[in-house]
Structure formats: structure tokens, C-alpha cells
Amino acid sequence: MKLLMLGGTEFVGRAITEDALARGWEVTVFHRGRHAPAPGTRALHGDRTAPGGLAALSEGRWDLVVDTWGGAPTAVRDSARLLGGRAGRYVYISSRSVYAYPAPAGQTEDGLLVDGSADAASTAYAEDKRGGELAALDAFADRALLVRAGLILGPYENVGRLPWWLNRIARGGPVLAPGPRDLPIQYIDVRDLARWTLDAAGAGLGGPYNLVAPVGHATMGTLLDACAAVTGGAADLRWTDPAAILAAGVEPWTELPVWLPGDESYDHMFGGDVTRALETGLRCRPVAETVADTWAWLCSLGGRAPQRPDRPAPGLDAEREAALLGL
Incomplete structure (x- = not known):
């Protein structure tokens, strides 16, 4: 080809x-x-x-x-x-x-x-x-x-979402973890996207396909627990009620990457039907593998991931995080 x-x-x-x-x-x-x-x-x-x-x-x-x-x-x-x-x-x-x-x-x-x-x-x-x-x-x-x-994560990420979580959790100490812990999230590992795309094109598929992992593949808990495990386990994840986070004026998705409260924005981003993709061969690797491989790539760069100039760097200011945690 x-x-x-x-x-x-x-x-x-x-x-x-x-x-x-x-x-x-x-x-x-x-x-x-x-x-x-x-x-x-x-x-x-x-x-x-x-x-x-x-x-x-x-x-x-x-x-x-x-x-x-x-x-x-x-x-x-x-x-x-x-x-x-x-x-x-x-x-x-x-x-x-x-x-x-x-x-x-x-x-x-x-x-x-x-x-x-x-x-x-x-x-x-x-x-x-x-x-x-x-x-x-x-x-x-x-x-x-x-x-x-949908949301794309994995090695080479230049938007900064998973890299921010990995670097923050690697610093250790109390970490503001946006709840609920079992909140389902939908993303696609960039390598799974690549594999399905080339397979589908080779098979002559056409038209639109939603491409994210199925609902239930990952939660905020499995994602952040994997970050804690791969970075050494020194972080103390403090799961925090969404109402408290929103009341403090923290911006979902940007200041707390990946996370959205359970409202219409959540359904829009994390509720996609992926039946067509699954029926045509989509396979999604475990959350722990995506996180571990992204951490290995990030470490190879000294912890500094590339950042697209047209996207603001995500993440929550350390002082605001500490205030929310009552530290």
C-alpha cells in the first residue's frame, strides 16, 4: 500500500x-x-x-x-x-x-x-x-x-491532558481527584485509532464512524489510579464532590483535564454509540497500557510534553488545588 x-x-x-x-x-x-x-x-x-x-x-x-x-x-x-x-x-x-x-x-x-x-x-x-x-x-x-x-490520549499527545495528570500525580502529595470515582469516560488510544483507521481504509469502508472506546471501558478512577501506579504511588488521590469543584469556579476539561460533570456536556462528549466501529474491528487496549506507555514516552522527554501553540496548556493552579483541599 x-x-x-x-x-x-x-x-x-x-x-x-x-x-x-x-x-x-x-x-x-x-x-x-x-x-x-x-x-x-x-x-x-x-x-x-x-x-x-x-x-x-x-x-x-x-x-x-x-x-x-x-x-x-x-x-x-x-x-x-x-x-x-x-x-x-x-x-x-x-x-x-x-x-x-x-x-x-x-x-x-x-x-x-x-x-x-x-x-x-x-x-x-x-x-x-x-x-x-x-x-x-x-x-x-x-x-x-x-x-x-472523541477524546484522544496516548503517546505523542500534544494537547497536554494526560501528560498533565501524570506530571501532577508524579509530584505526589494530596491530589484533587474530580469525582465521582466511578464516572465513566470515553477516549481512544491514538494507536488504536491508527490501527482501526488503516484496517478500515484497507477494507474499503466509507462514510462516518464514531471512534472512541465503548462506554464502560474506563472511568476517572481507573485512569487516575493507573497514573498513580505508574508514577510510583506517592500521590494521595482525594476524590472530591463535583458540586464543590464547580462552586469554586474550577473549569471542567481545561483546569481538570478529561473530567466533565454529569450534565449535557458529559453526555455530548462521553455518551457516543460506537457499535459501527466495534462491528468493524475496533479493539481498545487497557487503560493501564495507555497510561504506562504515555508515561514512558513523557519520561523520555524529561517530563515536558510538546504543546500545540493553538491550544492553551491545561491544568489546575497548585494554590487553587490546595485551597480546595483545605491545605
Whole structure:
């Protein structure tokens, strides 16, 4: 298989690239040159947002294109149109954010979607992702696979959610743990996303698929307990009632990464139906494996994970945490 990876040097793109290389595929990575691609790939350089930025893709044929773009849909539109006659299939890594808010628990791929346009300039994340979907469908029709991922964790994470928890828990002492302990959460390990995506594309699947682990795969408790175990067990997890956290003005998801209280935002993010993905081969590794491998990767970087410049670094200030815990 000949894969053209649009991006491919960070997080999701990197994981997909490495999975393809492990399969013995021939991988071309098209990127801006800001980060080194995985060894064994062929690199082409260009900026999709600049005039003439796709020139390096004017020639060549590929069995599969994978695109992780999250900005203006016009970049997906222009790439897909350019490659429509020279690529077999097009995979767009989308997001469950394309569902109109608030999506009910049990939301399938047939749910109500936000408005989007393939011709739009960048507006908001959900609308941009929906516009990217429409751009891929316009150029590739039933040869387009739309991977609607939820929360993504694992090695190479450059958003900072799991790395923050690992570093905080590694410092030890009393740790504010947002309850309830048994609150189910939904995420996908980036390597499981990569494996399913390439398997599905190889099998000729098309259309939208929700891609997260099934409800019940993980809870806040299993996630933070795994963090405590892998970092040495010196932390004292203090499980705290959600009402107390919210009353103190702490922002779910940003100041306490991954966590959401049990309201409509929780159902929207952590209540997705993944039957289609499970029936087509999705397998999700244990929580402890995701956490341990992310910790090993983080340690290899001296504890400092890369941080996307377009995303604020998550985490709760130490003084606010101590005040909430009455320390």
C-alpha cells in the first residue's frame, strides 16, 4: 500500500504513520518541515494555507490519503480536489464535535450535525471539522472515510491532558481527584485509532464512524489510579464532590483535564454509540497500557510534553488545588 499522510509528524498523524510503516507500507509525509517525520518515510514539503502550497503534490499516485487537518475546510477541499483522480481513498480524521450540541447519550452517526461548508474560512472547531468532512465527500464520495474521534490520549499527545495528570500525580502529595470515582469516560488510544483507521481504509469502508472506546471501558478512577501506579504511588488521590469543584469556579476539561460533570456536556462528549466501529474491528487496549506507555514516552522527554501553540496548556493552579483541599 502507498500512503500519503497529510501531516504525519505529530500525535495522531505520527501514530498513523508509524502503524503504516510497521505494516510495510510505503509512506509519503507531506508537511511544513517544522518537525521531523518518522524514519523510513519519504518527505514532501508545503504549506496548505499558502498560495501554491500544494505544488509538491502535483504529481504522484497513492492508494490512500489520510488527512488530520483541523483548520479552515478550504485546505481539505483543495487537497482532496487535487488528489481525487490520483488516490484510491481519502480518510479524514474528523471529530465527534461535528454533532450539534448537546448530543444525547447514545448518539449514533445519524445524529444532527452542525452546519459547515467546504468553502469556509476557519470559524470554530466543530464547523471546521464538518466542513472538512464535506470537502472529502465532495471529492471522493463513497471513497471517503470520516473518522469521528472523541477524546484522544496516548503517546505523542500534544494537547497536554494526560501528560498533565501524570506530571501532577508524579509530584505526589494530596491530589484533587474530580469525582465521582466511578464516572465513566470515553477516549481512544491514538494507536488504536491508527490501527482501526488503516484496517478500515484497507477494507474499503466509507462514510462516518464514531471512534472512541465503548462506554464502560474506563472511568476517572481507573485512569487516575493507573497514573498513580505508574508514577510510583506517592500521590494521595482525594476524590472530591463535583458540586464543590464547580462552586469554586474550577473549569471542567481545561483546569481538570478529561473530567466533565454529569450534565449535557458529559453526555455530548462521553455518551457516543460506537457499535459501527466495534462491528468493524475496533479493539481498545487497557487503560493501564495507555497510561504506562504515555508515561514512558513523557519520561523520555524529561517530563515536558510538546504543546500545540493553538491550544492553551491545561491544568489546575497548585494554590487553587490546595485551597480546595483545605491545605
